[in-house]
Amino acid sequence: MLQISALHSHYGLSHVIQGIDIEAAPGEVIGIFGRNGVGKTTLLKTIAGWVKPSQGAIRLGGEALDGLTPDRICHAGVGFVPEDRRIFPGLTVEENLSLGLLQVKGRSSRDEKRVVEGIYDRFHRLGERRHQLGTTLSGGEQQMLAMARVMVGKPRLVLIDEPSEGLAPMIVAEIFAIVRELREQGAIILLVEQNIHEALSVADRFHVVERGQIVFSGEAENAGDRERLLKLIAV
Amino acid sequence: MTAIDYLQFVLAPQVVNGLALGVAVVLVALGLTIIFGMLDVINMSHGEFYAIGAYAALALAAAGVGFWFLLVLVPVLMIPLGMAAERLLIRPVFGSKDRHVTTLLVTFGLGLIVEDVLKIIFGANTQRPPTPIPGASEMFGIILPNYRLFLILVGAAIVLGVAYVVYRTRLGAMVRAAAFDRNMAASLGVPVSLVYAGTFAFGVGLAGLAGVLLAPIYSVFPTMGRDFILLAFTVVIVGGMGSIWGAVVAGLLLTQVQALASLVISPVWTDPIVFGTMVAFLVFRPQGLFGRLGHA
Numbered sequence: 001m002l003q004i005s006a007l008h009s010h011y012g013l014s015h016v017i018q019g020i021d022i023e024a025a026p027g028e029v030i031g032i033f034g035r036n037g038v039g040k041t042t043l044l045k046t047i048a049g050w051v052k053p054s055q056g057a058i059r060l061g062g063e064a065l066d067g068l069t070p071d072r073i074c075h076a077g078v079g080f081v082p083e084d085r086r087i088f089p090g091l092t093v094e095e096n097l098s099l100g101l102l103q104v105k106g107r108s109s110r111d112e113k114r115v116v117e118g119i120y121d122r123f124h125r126l127g128e129r130r131h132q133l134g135t136t137l138s139g140g141e142q143q144m145l146a147m148a149r150v151m152v153g154k155p156r157l158v159l160i161d162e163p164s165e166g167l168a169p170m171i172v173a174e175i176f177a178i179v180r181e182l183r184e185q186g187a188i189i190l191l192v193e194q195n196i197h198e199a200l201s202v203a204d205r206f207h208v209v210e211r212g213q214i215v216f217s218g219e220a221e222n223a224g225d226r227e228r229l230l231k232l233i234a235v
Numbered sequence: 236m237t238a239i240d241y242l243q244f245v246l247a248p249q250v251v252n253g254l255a256l257g258v259a260v261v262l263v264a265l266g267l268t269i270i271f272g273m274l275d276v277i278n279m280s281h282g283e284f285y286a287i288g289a290y291a292a293l294a295l296a297a298a299g300v301g302f303w304f305l306l307v308l309v310p311v312l313m314i315p316l317g318m319a320a321e322r323l324l325i326r327p328v329f330g331s332k333d334r335h336v337t338t339l340l341v342t343f344g345l346g347l348i349v350e351d352v353l354k355i356i357f358g359a360n361t362q363r364p365p366t367p368i369p370g371a372s373e374m375f376g377i378i379l380p381n382y383r384l385f386l387i388l389v390g391a392a393i394v395l396g397v398a399y400v401v402y403r404t405r406l407g408a409m410v411r412a413a414a415f416d417r418n419m420a421a422s423l424g425v426p427v428s429l430v431y432a433g434t435f436a437f438g439v440g441l442a443g444l445a446g447v448l449l450a451p452i453y454s455v456f457p458t459m460g461r462d463f464i465l466l467a468f469t470v471v472i473v474g475g476m477g478s479i480w481g482a483v484v485a486g487l488l489l490t491q492v493q494a495l496a497s498l499v500i501s502p503v504w505t506d507p508i509v510f511g512t513m514v515a516f517l518v519f520r521p522q523g524l525f526g527r528l529g530h531a
Binding site for chain 1 (some may be wrong): 405408409411412415416418419420421422423424425426427428526
């Protein structure tokens with residue numbers, strides 16, 4: 001269970017997140033929508049530990065995450081796929097994946113190999129390009145790598161920021177298929193996405209953020225909620 | 236003098252001397268460039284860590300520790316020193332806005348303190364440990380000092396070992412990832428603070444090892460770090476700040492230029508040529524010959 005309560009965070013003097021509450025159960029996909037600059041990315045960065053919360057609590061399965069360093073948050077079961085993918089230049093596809101394996105402590109090298117081979121079976125293109133530098137992949141392949149890098153750690157909470165940005169529709173469909181797989185594995189997913197229609201196809205619930213606060217929450221299946229959402233963000 | 240004589244008695248020994256100096260400079264520059272590439276810290280006290288290594292070797296040798304054991308013991312002893320320096324001096328100012336200037340000044344101050352402490356403990360006089368591998372060998376009619384040949388081989392082995400760890404192991408991938416993107420690396424579980432401290436300590440350990448290896452050739456005195464550090468900084472800048480291969484290529488090239496130039500022009504001009512190259516790189520190709528650690 002993810003419980004975020006009265007969360008605040010700042011960028012310097014700018015009060016970006018102004019009291020956000022979110023709850024989510026395992027296997028739930030929560031869409032986080034809103035216009036640019038309202039604090040969606042900062043919300044994910046605050047949960048991941050990149051931005052220190054100035055107030056409030058973040059708990060995952062009862063464990064407090066607020067104030068921890070990003071590596072400890074990762075070991076608590078939080079995976080982060082940031083907006084610009086952040087594939088490491090100079091590292092091959094395999095090296096990028098091998099870093100993802102650090103999320104789980106105490107795995108044997110045989111287990112690690114099995115997990116990575118499983119990823120290559122799932123994403124053939126990554127397998128074919130395993131010795132290639134990660135940054136030489138296409139945008140879609142880099143997004144797959146960024147998601148696969150998190151998947152190998154079997155996180156309980158996955159934070160995904162704008163996964164479809166700049167990708168062709170066919171690739172977008174594949175990316176959202178991965179989101180469904182993560183959900184089926186029981187992960188909680190917080191999904192920030194500008195492609196509302198695609199995001200609603202995978203989300204269970206959603207929140208609309210404005211000026212660092214949630215101004216509306218709804219069910220993805222509820223036609224009234226969807227209509228209100230579209231009005232709020234004027235798509 | 237015939238052309239063959241010139242080659243055999245002038246040019247070839249000069250090339251080998253340049254190569255030995257090149258390896259020495261690369262050994263000092265290696266730790267410097269790794270620390271810069273990883274932490275973005277210009278460690279002005281690196282030369283003094285090199286001096287500490289040389290003095291530690293001198294003191295331990297006087298206590299009866301053999302040279303071969305010193306090659307392992309001194310770098311191992313330098314690691315906690317590096318850890319402490321990172322923890323107490325670098326980390327507290329690492330998050331500041333003026334990090335580059337602050338860390339440069341902090342390490343500069345540390346270097347001055349170390350230099351004076353070495354003077355107080357060991358005196359200002361130059362000391363020269365005995366050559367661990369005396370004698371010379373003849374190769375293709377050229378007489379070459381054994382210890383310099385040993386230094387070239389060991390230096391090459393150290394560079395290859397470090398490059399293997401940095402570019403071929405998961406530990407190296409962690410270092411490169413953290414060098415490029417601290418937050419993303421941490422979000423994948425890389426213990427970034429530990430990696431930073433470990434990298435700084437590793438760089439300091441390499442400086443200590445260089446001190447042990449170079450003391451028999453270049454002697455030991457409190458300001459010995461200054462002589463090498465200027466050349467090592469030049470190598471790091473020309474090679475590409477943070478690039479291991481850049482340090483190797485630039486170190487070997489610049490010292491060969493120095494060695495060979497002194498055959499045709501007055502040796503007083505070799506330093507201006509080398510440091511002029513550094514200035515030219517800073518102005519026209521600030522990224523150096525190669526990129527940065529974590530970038531390529």
